[in-house]
Amino acid sequence: xxxxxxxxxxxxxxxxxxxxxxxxxxxxxxxxxxxxxxxxxxxxxxxxxxxxxxxxxxxxxxxxxxxxxxxxxxxxxxxxxxxxxxxxxxxxxxxxxxxxxxxxxxxxxxxxxxxxx
Amino acid sequence: xxxxxxxxxxxxxxxxxxxxxxxxxxxxxxxxxxxxxxxxxxxxxxxxxxxxxxxxxxxxxxxxxxxxxxxxxxxxxxxxxxxxxxxxxxxxxxxxxxxxxxxxxxxxxxxxxxxxx
DNA sequence: TTGACATATTCCTATATGGGTATATGATGT
DNA sequence: ACATCATATACCCATATAGGAATATGTCAA
Numbered sequence: 001x002x003x004x005x006x007x008x009x010x011x012x013x014x015x016x017x018x019x020x021x022x023x024x025x026x027x028x029x030x031x032x033x034x035x036x037x038x039x040x041x042x043x044x045x046x047x048x049x050x051x052x053x054x055x056x057x058x059x060x061x062x063x064x065x066x067x068x069x070x071x072x073x074x075x076x077x078x079x080x081x082x083x084x085x086x087x088x089x090x091x092x093x094x095x096x097x098x099x100x101x102x103x104x105x106x107x108x109x110x111x112x113x114x115x116x117x
Numbered sequence: 118x119x120x121x122x123x124x125x126x127x128x129x130x131x132x133x134x135x136x137x138x139x140x141x142x143x144x145x146x147x148x149x150x151x152x153x154x155x156x157x158x159x160x161x162x163x164x165x166x167x168x169x170x171x172x173x174x175x176x177x178x179x180x181x182x183x184x185x186x187x188x189x190x191x192x193x194x195x196x197x198x199x200x201x202x203x204x205x206x207x208x209x210x211x212x213x214x215x216x217x218x219x220x221x222x223x224x225x226x227x228x229x230x231x232x233x234x
Numbered sequence: 235t236t237g238a239c240a241t242a243t244t245c246c247t248a249t250a251t252g253g254g255t256a257t258a259t260g261a262t263g264t
Numbered sequence: 265a266c267a268t269c270a271t272a273t274a275c276c277c278a279t280a281t282a283g284g285a286a287t288a289t290g291t292c293a294a
Contacts, residue, residue: 002279003120003251004133015132016121016282020201027204033241046283048242067240067291075208082206084137085199087144091192119249120281133252150271163253165272184261184270236294243288251279258273264266 007056010077014059018042019050023059023073030063030072124173127194128201131176135159136167140176140190147180147189 006012014020018040025031025039033051037044051071054060058077063070090096123129131137135157142148142156150168154161168188171177175194180187207213 001252001254001277003123003281005280006120006282011134011137012132014201015129017128018282020128023205034239043284044241045243045285049282052242069241073205073208075205078202078205079209081198082202084131085195085202088140088190088192088195089199091190092196118247118282118284120251122250123252135252151269160254161271162255162273166252169272186271237292238294239290239292241289241291243286245286246284247281248283249281251277251281253278254276256273256275259271260269261271262267262269 006053010057010059010081013053013057014078014081016050016053018046019054019059022047022050022054023078026060026071026073030070032065032068032070034068036071123170127174127176127198130170130174131195131198133167133170135163136171136176139164139167139171140195143177143188143190147187149182149185149187151185153188 004012006016014023021040022036025036031039033044033047036051037047040047051060051062055062058074060071061074063072121129123133131140138157139153142153148156150161150164153168154164157164168177168179172179175191177188178191180189
């Protein structure tokens with residue numbers, strides 16, 4: 001089997017740097033395709049193709065406005081990524097390390113006295 | 118050009134569900150390969166291959182212990198993902214939406230009086 | 235209608251993939 | 265030395281890709 005499709009889920013969709021870049025631009029508000037083309041400095045067909053992928057995973061939505069299509073962010077689609085990576089935060093967060101120290105201390109104290117409950 | 122290598126960065130590495138699963142197991146503490154094989158219910162060669170990818174992006178580290186290799190998590194490698202996705206949190210967070218309401222209110226108040234500075 | 239503009243789609247190609255299966259490497263105990 | 269356990273690697277294959285280039289689709293303005 002090959003790799004999962006880029007459109008399989010948000011994880012696969014945002015694995016591509018250009019697509020993250022597009023989303024980063026759209027955080028600043030909705031934009032027509034041409035704005036994105038200029039912002040990324042990438043040929044228009046590629047931008048359209050990336051937008052298709054983002055659309056398919058629900059990360060962006062389109063609105064037709066005359067001859068242009070205005071894309072807007074739909075951050076909800078990224079929630080699974082956030083939720084998944086969140087627990088790993090403790091690995092690099094000072095605050096969590098300090099919390100770990102406190103918990104360690106409590107545990108030692110508990111181990112000290114045999115009284116239970 | 119083809120898709121970026123799975124070993125290109127953490128984003129590409131964790132796009133594969135099995136690899137996220139492996140990391141999720143390792144959050145609970147270091148484990149030899151065989152434990153992972155049983156935990157995932159996947160043939161051993163596949164687990165070893167996924168571990169290779171995770172090693173190459175720095176998401177796990179190995180320790181040799183007799184004839185087994187004990188893998189442990191290195192959450193730091195996932196920080197870029199967390200950092201990237203964090204700003205999108207406001208899209209689904211109630212708390213941020215409420216903050217947005219407050220800011221909106223402040224903005225309207227400011228628009229009301231023409232006094233500047 | 236015609237031409238310019240905005241966007242999407244199609245066709246091409248090299249490439250890396252994940253799964254399956256078999257085998258290599260290396261350590262352990264007897 | 266040997267069989268066994270633990271892990272990694274090699275090989276094969278179908279598949280989806282990202283980029284490039286060309287073109288289709290659709291809208292506006294004169």
